[in-house]
Amino acid sequence: MGSGKSTLGAMVAARLGLPFVDTDRELEREAGRTVAELFSSEGEPAFRARERALALRLMRDGVVRVVAFGGGTVTNDEVRHAALDAGTLVTLRAPTETLVARTAAAGSVRPLLGGSPEAMVQRLRELSLARAAAYAECHGTVGTDRPLENALEDVLRIVARRPVAMPLGERSYVVDVIDGDPSRSTDAIAALRPSSLIVVTDANVAEARKDDLASLLRAGLAPSRVVTLPPGEVHKTLPQVAAIWDAALGQGIDRNAVVITLGGGVVGDMGGFAASTLLRGIRFVQLPTTLLSMVDASVGGKTGFDHPTGKNLVGTFHQPSHVVADLAHLSTLPDREVRAGLAEVVKIALTCDAALFEDLERAGRAVLEDRTHLQAVVRRAIELKAWVVRQDEREAGLREVLNFGHTIGHAVESGAEYTQLLHGEAIAMGMVAELALGERLGLSPSGLRGRTARLLEALGLRAEPSNAEMVAARPFLGADKKRRGSHVRVPLPSAVGACTVHPLELALLEDGPNFGSLPSAPVP
Numbered sequence: 001m002g003s004g005k006s007t008l009g010a011m012v013a014a015r016l017g018l019p020f021v022d023t024d025r026e027l028e029r030e031a032g033r034t035v036a037e038l039f040s041s042e043g044e045p046a047f048r049a050r051e052r053a054l055a056l057r058l059m060r061d062g063v064v065r066v067v068a069f070g071g072g073t074v075t076n077d078e079v080r081h082a083a084l085d086a087g088t089l090v091t092l093r094a095p096t097e098t099l100v101a102r103t104a105a106a107g108s109v110r111p112l113l114g115g116s117p118e119a120m121v122q123r124l125r126e127l128s129l130a131r132a133a134a135y136a137e138c139h140g141t142v143g144t145d146r147p148l149e150n151a152l153e154d155v156l157r158i159v160a161r162r163p164v165a166m167p168l169g170e171r172s173y174v175v176d177v178i179d180g181d182p183s184r185s186t187d188a189i190a191a192l193r194p195s196s197l198i199v200v201t202d203a204n205v206a207e208a209r210k211d212d213l214a215s216l217l218r219a220g221l222a223p224s225r226v227v228t229l230p231p232g233e234v235h236k237t238l239p240q241v242a243a244i245w246d247a248a249l250g251q252g253i254d255r256n257a258v259v260i261t262l263g264g265g266v267v268g269d270m271g272g273f274a275a276s277t278l279l280r281g282i283r284f285v286q287l288p289t290t291l292l293s294m295v296d297a298s299v300g301g302k303t304g305f306d307h308p309t310g311k312n313l314v315g316t317f318h319q320p321s322h323v324v325a326d327l328a329h330l331s332t333l334p335d336r337e338v339r340a341g342l343a344e345v346v347k348i349a350l351t352c353d354a355a356l357f358e359d360l361e362r363a364g365r366a367v368l369e370d371r372t373h374l375q376a377v378v379r380r381a382i383e384l385k386a387w388v389v390r391q392d393e394r395e396a397g398l399r400e401v402l403n404f405g406h407t408i409g410h411a412v413e414s415g416a417e418y419t420q421l422l423h424g425e426a427i428a429m430g431m432v433a434e435l436a437l438g439e440r441l442g443l444s445p446s447g448l449r450g451r452t453a454r455l456l457e458a459l460g461l462r463a464e465p466s467n468a469e470m471v472a473a474r475p476f477l478g479a480d481k482k483r484r485g486s487h488v489r490v491p492l493p494s495a496v497g498a499c500t501v502h503p504l505e506l507a508l509l510e511d512g513p514n515f516g517s518l519p520s521a522p523v524p
Contacts, residue, residue, distance in 0.1 A: 001071045001124070002099035003092035004144040004151070009068035011152050016159070022068045023054055030054075035070075048072065055079045059086040071127070075134045081390070084137065084167055088159050091138040094145040096124045137167035139174060164379065166299065166386045168393060171319050175299055175386070177379040179371055180328040182212055185287055186219045188322040192283060195256035197224040198248045200271035202231040205263045205289050208332040213262060222258075225251045229267065233418035236266045236306045238314070244274035258283045258321070264290035264337075265297030265423065269315070272303035276318030283321045289329035291341025292424050295348070295381040298323050300389045300399075306418070310479030311410045317394055325382070327375055338368060339460040340424030343405075345381045346455060347431060351401045352384045354497030357455070364458040401499040403482060404491040405431035407509065408473065412465055415472030428456045429465040437509070438492035443502060448493060477509050 006022045013020035024035050027050055031038055038047050051073050058067055059082050074080040074089070083089045094102075100120045128135075135141075140158035144151045161184075163174035176184050189197070199216065206213060206228050217224055227247045229240050248257065261271035261284060268286050275284035286298035304315020330338055342360075349356035359377070360367065367373050385402070392399040409430025413421055421429075432453050438444030453463035465473070482489040487503040494500050 002102035003094050004148055005068040005092055008148050009066050012155055013066035019065045021065055024070050052076050052079055075131055080137055084165050089138045090155050090158055091135045091141045092144050093141055096121055098145050099124055133169035136170045136172045139163050139165050164382050164386055167390050173322050175323040175382050177325045179375055182215050185324045188324055189285055190221050192258055192321055194222040194258035195254050196251055197222050197258055197260055199226045199260045200244055200267055201262040202229045202267050204231040233266055241270050241274050241305055248278050255279055260285050262287045265293040268293055268298050269303050270305055272318055273315055276303055276316040286320045286323040288325055291338050292344050294325040294378055296344040299382055299385050310476055311414050340422040342459045343424035343428040343461055347405055348381050348384045350493050351404050351499035356380055357496050361455055365460050400501045401491045405434055407488055407490050408433045411473035411476040412469050414476040428461040432463045433465055443492045474510055478506055
């Protein structure tokens with residue numbers, strides 16, 4: 001209330017040439033009564049029901065418009081998530097005293113505020129605190145305690161950026177998907193006002209993306225220290241995490257320090273883990289440089305490192321403060337690494353989005369040659385992961401579907417000692433092997449394994465693990481994080497774009513590379 005939604009919303013609409021709707025005014029028009037009269041006669045629950053119905057209708061009728069919501073509209077989860085999915089959601093903020101002065105000057109009756117200016121200040125503070133988590137779930141926040149013309153430009157910049165939101169209450173953040181704009185990274189870091197920076201990268205990235213690294217350091221955002229790790233999954237170990245700890249603590253960091261990870265999934269996982277444990281948790285920003293880390297590892301907050309008994313067995317959930325996925329980094333990435341990244345796109349398409357899977361089937365490897373198409377694919381993959389994570393951040397249910405292909409894939413990767421296969425290559429084989437199991441058990445439709453294998457091969461990935469690879473993988477199957485006693489929770493697609501998690505006997509997975517002696521029915 002009083003943040004300027006109605007005035008600024010109309011200004012945004014005028015600049016974009018779009019129709020404008022203020023939901024409070026629209027509710028009054030439809031009901032023939034003021035908001036205050038609706039509150040008085042029907043009560044707040046009935047008013048919120050009207051508000052929710054109108055907001056959802058405005059977002060689902062196919063008309064592109066600018067909408068100014070009432071202050072309580074986005075406290076409804078369904079409305080807020082629909083707004084995040086449908087367009088760009090911007091939160092406006094101003095100091096409490098400014099809000100009170102504007103509200104009093106407007107002379108309108110505010111049912112939730114009541115009497116004196118002092119009471120209004122207290123009530124606005126209470127509302128702000130109660131709604132903080134909902135207001136944080138947006139694509140951007142703009143302050144309006146200044147000329148609205150300046151705020152207008154900030155709103156328009158957010159609209160033009162089209163970031164992907166990861167709505168997790170007050171730990172929410174956005175992912176920018178761009179192609180060749182280094183300033184986006186420095187702007188994101190500067191907005192955090194860091195006291196110091198610990199930049200984590202590896203030797204390959206430090207050389208291949210040295211101009212980007214130099215540009216980041218030249219920006220002078222805060223005193224900085226670079227930690228350059230040896231490259232590769234084989235070095236995703238505790239000693240390398242300790243190297244980050246030592247550098248950060250040697251720098252004398254405080255709680256306002258920020259860790260920057262510039263690299264692939266290995267760098268992001270270890271840098272994120274170090275950030276989650278330094279001073280019991282400091283902020284970090286992901287700048288992924290591989291396709292695989294852009295669409296998967298950098299988003300969702302999983303961090304950690306490998307142990308001799310298996311992959312990613314030690315880690316934490318620690319969400320980044322911002323992610324900038326810049327496709328320009330792919331220009332110096334080996335072709336094999338880029339193709340491997342497509343495996344994670346296939347995974348999320350097969351488990352969550354049939355349209356994306358079919359798009360990849362039509363395009364094949366040509367998707368890598370069309371940067372506009374590739375950017376759209378990367379963005380869609382990130383949107384899907386954000387959709388899953390916002391419902392199940394800590395993998396208590398739905399998020400388990402994102403482990404499809406990883407039970408066998410991680411074991412194959414571990415069996416090869418992280419030196420023969422890239423992560424995406426192992427996951428491609430894991431998906432096909434797990435679909436073979438799913439078809440054998442009647443849990444996945446017949447023919448889906450072959451269809452998936454053909455797509456992966458069209459994308460330049462090997463779909464079939466060899467007998468030797470499966471034999472080497474077998475000892476690592478029991479170390480899977482999803483194991484519960486003698487069972488492993490294995491996600492298996494029930495159709496393209498749909499997936500169900502099944503508790504299966506570990507013996508089924510260990511039965512052999514061809515799954516030749518499997519029983520005909522799943523374990524209950």
